[in-house]
Amino acid sequence: MWTFFHKLGSPPHFYRLSLLFSPWFAIPGYLLIAWGTYQGLFVAPEDYQQRDAFRIIYVHVPAAYLAQMTYAIMAVSAGIGLIWRMKLAHAVAAAAAPIGASFCILMLVTGSIWGRPMWGTWWEWGDPRLMSALILLFLYFGLIAMRSSITDTAKADKACAILALVGAVNLPIIRFSVDWWTSLHQSATIIRKGGPAMDAEMLWPLLANLLGFSLVFGAVLLRRIRTEVLYRERRKRWVRDLVLGDGAP
């Protein structure tokens, strides 16, 4: 078990493994999204209250889930990189930040489009869930800006790791903001006491999209980490062999 973990920390080994695993993330991911989106848009019944407008949930909820999950992954790998000095962990954190920011923008845009017919407004300044989500986006921007302004990679890694860990305070605030303060945003529907408050016909496509989005995210993350690793190891022999040789790492 531990040998596997230690080998994973070696960039060439990780590069090979990730090439091997990527299709196993991407193909089922796209299939699940295709099925879930079709079911969600055409098959699932109308909501008794929101009618067809609720269907944006099939994009909004996976995006929101991944916006936060990416931050958690980034903070944990930043912590691992800082504590055990694992270089690959820093590469994961560096690769994850722009993906997280993209999901965060997708979450805010779809939420805003959903809010227009339901709450009668594109954006509500007083809503704690909306504010904490916006702060999450700004944290991503801060991290990306910080990484790009430090030229020494090792130093940038550590500085970004500290910032990522400090910003992780925001995650529980997002999660519980709807319970602590009453607001326009509804509280949790799927993970709550007494099981999901959603009809099975509506729920299954959502779960399929959640899993599908996560798998595609995994594939994108692996690809970005590969690029990051190639860049960081650009002076190493194995990268030179890979690029100039026959392409087999």
Next chain:
Amino acid sequence: MSGPALPGLIDGFGSIIRRDLLLLWRRPGDLLNPLVFFIMVSTLFPLAVGPDAQVLRNIGAGVTWVAALLSMLLSLNTLFLTDFEDGSLDQLLLSPQPLPLLALGKTVAHWISTGLPLVVVSPLIVMTYRLPSEVVPVMMGSVALGTASLSLVGAIGAALTVGLHRGTTLLSLLLLPLAMPLLIFGARTVSLAAGGEPYAGGMNLLAAYLVGALALAPFATAAALRISNE
């Protein structure tokens, strides 16, 4: 290992505060700049939105908080910069005293020199923006709690960006998301108090933020200082 007896923690903590305050006292310009900036920013709003008393009363709390936040941000840039440039930061890093304690000392000195003056002049805003005078203690209390948290959290950002080009812009970009909750709670507390409503909740949240920052920020600052000086 035996050697000359080291000064205790309290001595180390006290002497770094004394040193920083003395340095500032010798350059009063640095001391006054954030304060003057704060007053000038809060003068801009009545000029921009017009002198209508009702409008001023509505925006008073928010304006104070935005001005205080910006003025703290501007001054944070230099928190570790002069020490970095003249090499005394290296001495601090090498010192046998625990670095988080020294970082906390520098933060306390920063708050005394920047936050405290803002607390003192904040009643001026209450009066010029026609807020009811009962708000004065709430305003001073919330600004005191908020600026102290800003000094603590800001020290992390200042330590991370010390010695970088374009440090000031980056520092604001890093700190604003972390400072937003303070702005929300602080401005809300003051406007609730101005409307005669119960405001204890907001004060408690500000105090909670301060306690959390006090417990965690010095360690993050110390770690960031070590990274910036590798």
